[in-house]
Amino acid sequence: GKEKWPRGDEKAWKDNMRDVDKDVPAITKSFVSHVQTSLARQPYNLDTLGAYQAAALSVRDNLLVNWNETALQYTRRAPKRAYYLSLEFLMGRTLDNALLNLDLKQPYAQATQKLGFNIEDILEKERDAALGNGGLGRLAACYLDSSASQELPVWGYGLRYKYGIFQQLISPEGNQLEAPDPWLDNQNPWELPRLDVAYEVRFYGNAERVRDENGNTTDRAQWTGGQEVLAVAYDVMIPGSYTRTTNNLRLWESKPKRGFDLNSFNAGNYEGAVESSNSAAAITSVLYPNDSTGFGKELRLKQQYFWTAASLADILRRFKNIGKPIQEFPDYVAVQLNDTHPTLAIPELMRILLDDEELPWDAAWQIVTNTFFYTNHTVLPEALEKWPVPLMEHLLPRHMQIIYDINLFFLQSVEKKFPGDRDRLGRMSLIEEGFPKQVRMAFLACIGSRKVNGVAELHSELVKTTILKDFVEFEGVSKFGNVTNGITPRRWLDQCNPELSALISSTLKVDKSVWLKDLYQLEKLLPYAEDAAFREKWAAIKQRNKERLAHHVETTLGLTINTHAMFDVQIKRLHEYKRQTLNILGVIHRYLTLKNMSKEEREKVNPRVVFFAGKAAPAYYIAKLTIRLIVNVARIINADADTKDLLSLYFLPDYSVSLAEVLIPASDISQHISTAGTEASGTSNMKFCLNGGLLLGTVDGANIEIAEEVGESNVFFFGHLTPAVEDLRYQHTYHPVPIEEKCPALAHVLNQVSAGLFGDAEVYEPLLNTIRQGDHYLLSDDFDSYIAALAMVDEAYLDRTEWVKKSIRTSAKMGKFSSDRAINEYAESYWNIEAQHIS
Numbered sequence: 001g002k003e004k005w006p007r008g009d010e011k012a013w014k015d016n017m018r019d020v021d022k023d024v025p026a027i028t029k030s031f032v033s034h035v036q037t038s039l040a041r042q043p044y045n046l047d048t049l050g051a052y053q054a055a056a057l058s059v060r061d062n063l064l065v066n067w068n069e070t071a072l073q074y075t076r077r078a079p080k081r082a083y084y085l086s087l088e089f090l091m092g093r094t095l096d097n098a099l100l101n102l103d104l105k106q107p108y109a110q111a112t113q114k115l116g117f118n119i120e121d122i123l124e125k126e127r128d129a130a131l132g133n134g135g136l137g138r139l140a141a142c143y144l145d146s147s148a149s150q151e152l153p154v155w156g157y158g159l160r161y162k163y164g165i166f167q168q169l170i171s172p173e174g175n176q177l178e179a180p181d182p183w184l185d186n187q188n189p190w191e192l193p194r195l196d197v198a199y200e201v202r203f204y205g206n207a208e209r210v211r212d213e214n215g216n217t218t219d220r221a222q223w224t225g226g227q228e229v230l231a232v233a234y235d236v237m238i239p240g241s242y243t244r245t246t247n248n249l250r251l252w253e254s255k256p257k258r259g260f261d262l263n264s265f266n267a268g269n270y271e272g273a274v275e276s277s278n279s280a281a282a283i284t285s286v287l288y289p290n291d292s293t294g295f296g297k298e299l300r301l302k303q304q305y306f307w308t309a310a311s312l313a314d315i316l317r318r319f320k321n322i323g324k325p326i327q328e329f330p331d332y333v334a335v336q337l338n339d340t341h342p343t344l345a346i347p348e349l350m351r352i353l354l355d356d357e358e359l360p361w362d363a364a365w366q367i368v369t370n371t372f373f374y375t376n377h378t379v380l381p382e383a384l385e386k387w388p389v390p391l392m393e394h395l396l397p398r399h400m401q402i403i404y405d406i407n408l409f410f411l412q413s414v415e416k417k418f419p420g421d422r423d424r425l426g427r428m429s430l431i432e433e434g435f436p437k438q439v440r441m442a443f444l445a446c447i448g449s450r451k452v453n454g455v456a457e458l459h460s461e462l463v464k465t466t467i468l469k470d471f472v473e474f475e476g477v478s479k480f481g482n483v484t485n486g487i488t489p490r491r492w493l494d495q496c497n498p499e500l501s502a503l504i505s506s507t508l509k510v511d512k513s514v515w516l517k518d519l520y521q522l523e524k525l526l527p528y529a530e531d532a533a534f535r536e537k538w539a540a541i542k543q544r545n546k547e548r549l550a551h552h553v554e555t556t557l558g559l560t561i562n563t564h565a566m567f568d569v570q571i572k573r574l575h576e577y578k579r580q581t582l583n584i585l586g587v588i589h590r591y592l593t594l595k596n597m598s599k600e601e602r603e604k605v606n607p608r609v610v611f612f613a614g615k616a617a618p619a620y621y622i623a624k625l626t627i628r629l630i631v632n633v634a635r636i637i638n639a640d641a642d643t644k645d646l647l648s649l650y651f652l653p654d655y656s657v658s659l660a661e662v663l664i665p666a667s668d669i670s671q672h673i674s675t676a677g678t679e680a681s682g683t684s685n686m687k688f689c690l691n692g693g694l695l696l697g698t699v700d701g702a703n704i705e706i707a708e709e710v711g712e713s714n715v716f717f718f719g720h721l722t723p724a725v726e727d728l729r730y731q732h733t734y735h736p737v738p739i740e741e742k743c744p745a746l747a748h749v750l751n752q753v754s755a756g757l758f759g760d761a762e763v764y765e766p767l768l769n770t771i772r773q774g775d776h777y778l779l780s781d782d783f784d785s786y787i788a789a790l791a792m793v794d795e796a797y798l799d800r801t802e803w804v805k806k807s808i809r810t811s812a813k814m815g816k817f818s819s820d821r822a823i824n825e826y827a828e829s830y831w832n833i834e835a836q837h838i839s
C-alpha cells in the first residue's frame with residue numbers, strides 16, 4: 001500500500017523547516033559552517049576558491065529551500081506544465097545571478113568582507129557552465145530565467161556533458177587550437193546528483209511487429225535486445241527573480257547498466273570488463289560543436305535518443321502520479337522542441353503509447369500532436385538535420401518503423417488533399433530519396449507538433465515561404481507562428497552592468513525588482529535623453545565599462561587599450577553567413593585608408609578599437625582561416641606607429657558568456673552583419689542595445705524589429721535586402737562580374753592580403769576565393785554600402801551629445817526584447833500554462 005504522507009507530525013516538520021538566510025549574521029554563520037563541515041577546510045587559511053565554494057554552498061541552501069517548496073506546490077496543485085527540451089543550455093556562471101535574483105548580493109558582500117574576502121573576487125572564481133555553442137543555447141538559459149521569474153511551471157531537460165564547448169587557444173601563427181573544457185574538475189555546487197532518478201534506455205536490438213489473433217501484423221511491436229544504458233538525473237536549481245519560484249533543469253548523465261562485467265574480468269579480460277561501461281559513459285561525454293562535419297554521427301544520434309527517451313520517461317512518470325487517464329496527457333504536459341535535435345521525442349512518445357500503453361494509432365497520434373511544439377532556429381539548408389535511414393534502422397529499429405508508418409499515413413492524407421501531385425508527395429515525404437535515404441527531421445518535427453514557430457518576424461515568414469511552404473499549404477497557416485527571441489534583463493543588464501541598473505532605478509524612482517520584470521518601463525527614460533546631467537552620468541558609466549574591459553584585457557592578455565577610442569564589437573560563433581570576414585576586410589580597408597592620409601587628415605579621425613571574439617567549429621576550415629586573418633591583421637596594425645593610435649584590433653580568445661558580460665556593456669557600436677535572410681534572429685544585438693550600444697547591421701533577423709522599436713535614425717543599416725539575395729546569387733553563378741569591376745575597393749583589399757601584407761601570402765587564398773568565386777554570402781555586393789555605413793558611424797560619433805541621446809533612446813526602447821515577453825507568449829499562445837505563485 002501507499003505510505004502515509006507526510007510521515008509523522010506535519011507540524012513538527014513545519015516548525016523546524018529552515019527559511020532563506022537574509023541577514024548578515026546568519027549568512028556569516030552559514031558560510032563558516034560550510035567551510036568547516038561541507039568543505040572540511042581550516043577556516044584561517046582558506047583561499048578564494050574555497051571562499052567561492054563556501055559562498056556557493058551557502059547560497060545553494062537558500063535556493064534549495066525555495067526549490068523544494070516550488071516542487072511541493074506544483075505536485076499538490078498539479079497544473080499543466082511545460083518542458084523545454086534543449087541539447088544546449090549555455091548557463092555561464094550561477095553565483096552572481098543567484099545572489100541578484102534572491103536579492104542577497106549586499107548581505108553576502110558584507111558577510112564575506114568581514115571574513116576577509118571581496119565578493120567580486122569570489123565571483124570570478126566560478127567557471128562557466130558552457131553546455132552550448134551560441135545563441136540557441138543561451139536563449140534556452142534566458143528562457144529558464146524568465147520562466148522562473150514569471151512563476152511559470154517550466155522545467156528544462158538537457159544533457160550533462162562532461163566536457164562543454166571546447167576551450168579556444170590561439171597559436172602564435174594565429175590558428176585556433178581546441179582544448180577540452182573540464183568544467184566539472186572542481187566540485188560543481190549547483191547540481192544535485194539524483195541517483196534515485198534513473199531510467200533504462202535501449203539502443204540497437206530487434207523490433208518485431210505484434211500479430212493479432214488472426215496472424216495479421218498490428219501497429220504494435222516488441223523491441224528487445226541490443227544495448228541498455230542508464231540515464232541518471234542531475235538537477236540544477238533555476239531561481240526566479242524576486243520570487244520564491246525556483247524551477248528545475250534536469251540534465252542526464254549516461255551510465256552503464258551494469259558497471260562491470262565480472263564474468264569477463266574473471267576470465268582474465270579486463271578490457272572487455274570495462275568496455276561496455278566506457279561505451280555507455282561516452283554518450284554524455286562531450287557537447288557537439290555546431291557544424292562539426294562527419295565525426296561521431298552515430299554518437300550524436302545516440303545522445304539525442306538517450307536524452308529524449310529519459311526525459312519522456314520522467315515526464316510520463318510525473319504525469320502518471322496525478323492519476324489521470326493517458327488521453328489527458330496533453331492537458332497536463334506541453335513539450336517544447338528546441339530546434340530539431342529532440343525530434344525523436346515524437347516517435348518515442350508514439351512507441352510508448354502504442355507498445356506500452358497499447359493505444360490505437362489514431363488515439364496515440366492525437367496525443368502526440370497535441371503535446372509537442374517545435375521552434376525552428378535557422379533556414380540555412382546545411383543546418384537542417386537529416387539522418388541516414390540505415391543508421392536509424394540499426395540504432396533505433398522500432399523508431400524507424402514508426403517513422404515509416406507516420407510517413408505512410410501522412411502522405412495518404414496529402415494525396416487526398418492534392419490528388420495526383422506526385423512532386424508534392426516527394427517534396428513532403430519524411431524520407432528523402434538518395435543514397436542513402438535520409439529522414440528529414442524538420443518535417444517530422446513539423447507534422448508531429450501542435451504549432452511551429454520561428455524566432456523573429458522575418459525568419460518566421462521565411463520558414464513559411466521556404467522550407468515549410470508545402471506544410472503551410474497542407475496544414476493551414478494558423479499552425480505557424482512567430483515568437484521573437486528575447487534576453488533576460490537580469491543577467492544582461494542588472495548583473496553585467498550594475499552601475500547602469502542603479503542609474504535607471506534612481507532615475508525612474510522605481511525599485512529594480514519592478515522594472516527588471518516589466519522592461520517596457522525603460523521607456524520612461526526617453527525624456528532624460530534631453531537632460532544634460534543625465535546624459536553625463538550615462539556617458540560616464542559607458543566610459544567606466546570601457547575601462548573595466550580594458551583592465552580585463554590588460555590583466556588577461558597583457559595588452560593596453562586606448563579607452564578614449566570608439567569601441568566596436570563583433571562577438572558570435574564564427575560562420576561565413578555571420579560575415580566576420582566582411583568586418584575584418586573593412587578593418588583592412590580602414591587601415592589602408594589611414595595609411596594614405598596626410599598627418600593633418602589623420603588628426604581629424606576619431607580613434608577606433610575593434611574587438612572580435614568567437615569560436616569556429618573545429619572542422620570549419622574557412623572560419624578558422626578568418627580567425628587567423630584577424631589575428632595577423634591585428635599583429636600588423638597594432639604595431640604600425642602611423643596608425644595605431646587611430647585603429648587597433650583585438651581578437652579575444654575563448655569567447656564565453658562571462659566574457660560577453662564584460663564586452664557588451666563596454667561597446668559603443670556592435671556589428672550584426674549577416675547576409676540578409678540568413679540570421680534567424682540574433683540575440684546579442686538585443687544585449688548590446690539594452691546596454692546603450694548602437695547597432696550597425698543588415699536588414700536581417702531581429703535587427704529589423706530593433707529598428708522598428710528604436711527608430712531607423714538610431715541604427716545604422718546597410719546592404720541588400722532579403723528579396724534581392726536569390727537574384728544576386730543567380731547573377732554570381734551565371735553572369736559573374738570580376739571583383740575589380742564590381743567593387744574595386746574590395747578588390748584592392750583582397751589583393752593586399754594576397755600580396756602578403758599580413759604575412760602568410762598563400763595561406764588565405766581559400767578564404768579569399770570564397771569571395772572571388774561564387775561569393776555565396778554576397779560580400780562583394782554589400783562591401784561598398786558597408787564602408788559607407790561605417791563612415792556614417794564615424795560621423796555620428798563626432799557629435800557626442802547626439803550619440804549619447806541615441807544611446808539612451810536605444811536602451812529605453814528595448815522593453816519588447818525581454819525574454820519575459822517571449823516566455824509569456826509561449827505560455828499563453830503555445831503551451832497554455834498558467835503562473836503558479838509560490839507562497
Ligand code: H2P
Nearest residue numbers: 134135136377455679680681682
Ligand atoms: C541560432 C540562430 C540565431 C538565433 C538563435 C536563437 C541557431 O543561434 O542562428 O539567429 O538568434 O539560434 O534562436 P546561433 O547562430 O547564435 O548559434
